[in-house]
Amino acid sequence: MDEATKTKDSAVKFLNDLQEISFTKIALILLGAVLCVFVVRKIIPYLAKRGPNQMRLYLLSSVPVFRLVVIMVSIAWIIPIVFNVTIQNFLLFIGAASVAIGFAFKDYVSSIIAGIVAIFERPYRPGDWIKIDEDYGEVRFVGIRTLQIVTASDNVITIPHGRIWNSNISNSNDGSRTLMCVAEFFLSPDHDSLQIRDVLRDVAITSAYLLYSKPVLVIVSQTPLGTNYQLKAYPFDMRDQFTFKSDLTIRGKAAIAAVGAKEANAQFAYK
Known part of the structure; x- marks a missing residue:
């Protein structure tokens, strides 16, 4: 009887706190x-867009971290206002919330957890060029549940963070400029x-988009399609990567063609 009365009083006290x-x-x-x-999401990208390329990456990558800090501080500030914070109430609330969330919002919560993991492990950050499955583009926004990338066709693709659990992520620059x-x-x-090989190397070295501090490589291999030459080089600004590749x-x-070599054709490829 005493235990039942104590439980009832605790419930009443909890209701009074809510009132x-x-x-x-x-x-x-x-x-x-x-x-x-909102201010951070507007001001930092604005400054990053007009600042040096290296500083741009640091500024953009700070946005999701700042947003997570603001959310956590707000939650920590609100909880004592709403709840009578005791160990018993805390465990009761966490248990009930876990069961409800586990059944109703499993995929949503999985993406949120993956988003928090992504913020700290940083498999991608704003300004990175990534490929997830068939989607390739620049990371424009990293939220708690999703990220957005802008493709070469200027399409904005929204991807849930939950994809990192079962998809490979290819990061072309990984925070570098x-x-x-x-x-x-x-x-x-x-x-x-x-x-x-020498001709292709000269083509890269004389490109207006080349970053001269990085190496220029020409890789040669024999394939069923013919002799394959891969001309590898780095653009001064990665936002010019498609223009640079077109130029090369x-x-x-x-x-x-000027030295008399011929491109492989379909007839050679199937011999």
């Missing part, structure tokens, strides 16, 4: 958190490989 909640204070905390996140671009050429076998391809084809 005395300052909803105005909660609203102000939430409003302040939303404003902070540039990335490798590869232009491929397939030639018929009757040519001077040393000459073609167009000028590379012209240089190859």
Whole structure:
């Protein structure tokens, strides 16, 4: 009987605490958190877009971290206002919330947890060029549940963080200010490989988009499609990667034709 009375009194006390909640204070905390996140999401990308390329990556990567800090501080501030924080109440609340969330929002919570993991492990960050499955683009936004990438076609793709549990993530620059671009050429076998290698290297070195502090490589291999040349180089600004690759391809084809080499055709490929 005493135990039942104690449990009843605890429930009444919990209800009284709810009745005395300052909803105005909660609203102000939430409003302040939303404003902070909104200002950071607007100001930091604005500064990053107009700053040096290396500083741009650091600024963009700080946005999700700051947003997570604001959310955690807001939650920690609101909980004592709403609940009578004791060990018994805390365990009761966590147990009930875990069961409800586990059944109703399993996929949603999985993406949120994956988002928190991504913020700390940093498999991608704003400014990185990544490929998840068939989607390749620049990370524009990293939220708690999803990330957004902008493709070369200027399409915005929203991807749940939950994809990191079962998908490989290819990160082309991983926080650095540039990335490798590869232009491929397939030639018929009757040519001077040393000459073609030197010609393609000169094409890369004379490109207006080249980052000269990075190496230029020409990789040669024999394939069923012909002799494959991979011209590998780094653009000065990774946002120019597609223009850079186009420049290498167009000028590379012209240089190859100028020395009399011929591209492999379908007839050779199937011999």
